[in-house]
Amino acid sequence: xxxxxxxxxxxxxxxxxxxxxxxxxxxxxxxxxxxxxxxxxxxxxxxxxxxxxxxxxxxxxxxxxxxxxxxxxxxxxxxxxxxxxxxxxxxxxxxxxxxxxxxxxxxxxxxxxxxxxxxxxxxxxxxxxxxxxxxxxxxxxxxxxxxxxxxxxxxxxxxxxxxxxxxxxxxxxxxxxxxxxxxxxxxxxxxxxxxxxxxxxxxxxxxxxxxxxxxxxxxxxxxxxxxxxxxxxxxxxxxxxxxxxxxxxxxxx
Amino acid sequence: xxxxxxxxxxxxxxxxxxxxxxxxxxxxxxxxxxxxxxxxxxxxxxxxxxxxxxxxxxxxxxxxxxxxxxxxxxxxxxxxxxxxxxxxxxxxxxxxxxxxxxxxxxxxxxxxxxxxxxxxxxxxxxxxxxxxxxxxxxxxxxxxxxxxxxxxxxxxxxxxxxxxxxxxxxxxxxxxxxxxxxxxxxxxxxxxxxxxxxxxxxxxxxxxxxxxxxxxxxxxxxxxxxxxxxxxxxxxxxxxxxxxxxxxxxxxxxxxxxxxxxxxxxxxxxxxxxxxxxxxxxxxxxxxxxxxxxxxxxxxxxxxxxxxxxxxxxxxx
Numbered sequence: 001x002x003x004x005x006x007x008x009x010x011x012x013x014x015x016x017x018x019x020x021x022x023x024x025x026x027x028x029x030x031x032x033x034x035x036x037x038x039x040x041x042x043x044x045x046x047x048x049x050x051x052x053x054x055x056x057x058x059x060x061x062x063x064x065x066x067x068x069x070x071x072x073x074x075x076x077x078x079x080x081x082x083x084x085x086x087x088x089x090x091x092x093x094x095x096x097x098x099x100x101x102x103x104x105x106x107x108x109x110x111x112x113x114x115x116x117x118x119x120x121x122x123x124x125x126x127x128x129x130x131x132x133x134x135x136x137x138x139x140x141x142x143x144x145x146x147x148x149x150x151x152x153x154x155x156x157x158x159x160x161x162x163x164x165x166x167x168x169x170x171x172x173x174x175x176x177x178x179x180x181x182x183x184x185x186x187x188x189x190x191x192x193x194x195x196x197x198x199x200x201x202x203x204x205x206x207x208x209x210x211x212x213x214x215x216x217x218x219x220x221x222x223x224x225x226x227x228x229x230x231x232x233x234x235x236x237x238x239x240x241x242x243x244x245x246x247x248x249x250x251x252x253x
Numbered sequence: 254x255x256x257x258x259x260x261x262x263x264x265x266x267x268x269x270x271x272x273x274x275x276x277x278x279x280x281x282x283x284x285x286x287x288x289x290x291x292x293x294x295x296x297x298x299x300x301x302x303x304x305x306x307x308x309x310x311x312x313x314x315x316x317x318x319x320x321x322x323x324x325x326x327x328x329x330x331x332x333x334x335x336x337x338x339x340x341x342x343x344x345x346x347x348x349x350x351x352x353x354x355x356x357x358x359x360x361x362x363x364x365x366x367x368x369x370x371x372x373x374x375x376x377x378x379x380x381x382x383x384x385x386x387x388x389x390x391x392x393x394x395x396x397x398x399x400x401x402x403x404x405x406x407x408x409x410x411x412x413x414x415x416x417x418x419x420x421x422x423x424x425x426x427x428x429x430x431x432x433x434x435x436x437x438x439x440x441x442x443x444x445x446x447x448x449x450x451x452x453x454x455x456x457x458x459x460x461x462x463x464x465x466x467x468x469x470x471x472x473x474x475x476x477x478x479x480x481x482x483x484x485x486x487x488x489x490x491x492x493x494x495x496x497x498x499x500x501x502x503x504x505x506x507x508x509x510x511x512x513x514x515x516x517x518x519x520x521x522x523x524x525x526x527x528x529x530x531x532x533x534x535x536x537x538x539x540x541x542x543x544x545x546x547x548x549x550x551x552x553x554x555x556x557x558x559x560x561x562x563x564x565x566x567x568x569x570x
């Protein structure tokens with residue numbers, strides 16, 4: 001399963017001649033780091049990594065905050081039209097993303113946001129899926145806890161923040177890792193809205209690397225490695241949340 | 254021997270005396286509910302609901318250069334249906350779907366093998382299988398493209414040690430789709446494995462023991478006990494998988510579309526790569542919206558068919 005990655009790492013350290021040697025040379029004769037610095041020179045690689053980090057961070061924090069607010073209201077507050085609004089949210093879940101891209105692109109063009117970081121962030125801030133997932137969790141919390149806080153005179157915002165959010169922390173963490181991963185891996189939307197390499201996230205940036213390095217395999221492999229590394233590290237640290245997130249989408253999505 | 258039946262549930266004591274008022278009635282939210290929902294609600298309205306409606310409307314219009322769109326009925330749809338590339342992309346997409354579905358039996362078998370009592374390090378295996386799922390798809394696509402390379406690729410080097418001469422896997426029209434489909438399966442195994450491991454864990458041991466007492470060997474237990482009890486998970490995974498592979502884009506874009514000189518360009522094309530091509534390369538937005546709408550209909554239809562069929566094979570305990 002992870003053999004391709006091992007090969008990727010070995011290739012990244014080879015010279016171009018060793019990479020394309022026939023018969024295949026397995027180990028590099030000298031471990032060369034040069035290519036790892038080279039790609040930062042030929043591509044705005046650092047900017048692209050930074051863009052990916054900013055986009056993933058803002059999308060994750062934003063989506064968890066905004067969705068949990070809405071999810072709390074749908075699960076716990078009563079107001080006219082709640083069911084209808086919730087049904088409208090659910091209907092968004094069923095529409096595939098590609099269907100929306102052209103009008104979304106036009107919107108970004110109208111607001112003069114093409115080739116900006118906000119254009120990358122905006123659609124990922126709002127999620128019907130996130131709202132739905134968190135609502136299911138808010139529903140499982142006993143109402144007594146909330147009542148006690150109400151009797152103590154806490155405001156709704158305060159109850160949401162200090163009573164409810166801590167209780168659904170596992171679900172928030174799961175949604176956060178799913179959002180982070182989707183954001184980091186997203187390709188189609190960035191390709192569409194940001195064509196300037198300086199404001200591309202790394203996923204799209206890598207595809208331009210492919211054109212420039214038609215044959216420089218060590219550079220390609222090094223770039224691919226560097227671009228996947230941050231998410232892999234996040235995964236290794238937050239494994240439990242990842243697995244829980246998958247299990248949640250599997251059982252409640 | 255039948256599986257042990259559950260003991261009758263104790264009768265709930267009848268509540269008498271002071272009845273608590275339903276909690277709900279004391280949980281009024283009023284205006285604050287709207288305020289809490291407003292941020293996501295407005296975002297979804299502007300960036301999701303409006304675009305969905307707009308796409309539907311635009312698929313019936315001819316796109317003018319500066320917003321001067323004119324209604325043209327089903328012209329875009331007719332053009333898509335006349336386009337030979339559409340039928341190829343449709344066929345390819347359905348092939349990707351069929352190949353993609355292989356991930357389900359593979360993941361079930363691995364999950365069942367990992368379920369051996371006393372097997373150590375299940376977490377390690379799960380992690381190893383999960384890593385490709387977490388990896389940036391563009392990066393995996395590039396690595397595999399390199400492995401598939403006709404001249405220096407490791408796969409051909411491996412094959413040639415058996416005297417088999419390989420081909421240019423992703424540049425050969427007859428192998429490109431399969432080669433990309435395999436990477437798709439490889440990258441998705443971890444996700445489905447996690448779901449099936451949880452599903453198998455949830456099967457009561459008593460069922461398996463009962464089957465064993467009846468003389469069922471491991472294979473029969475797998476097919477007669479594990480699979481039926483796992484069928485709700487299988488159903489969920491198949492719905493999710495079909496929806497996901499019908500929208501396949503990243504791997505194809507990276508492995509075969511990065512140069513339109515690739516002779517396998519069209520034979521690996523999916524509906525979404527064709528959509529991208531039409532909308533943003535050829536700037537044929539009318540046809541592209543019609544194509545996107547057809548994709549949605551296809552997804553909806555195949556999902557509906559699966560829900561229809563589930564009564565025949567999904568076993569809910």
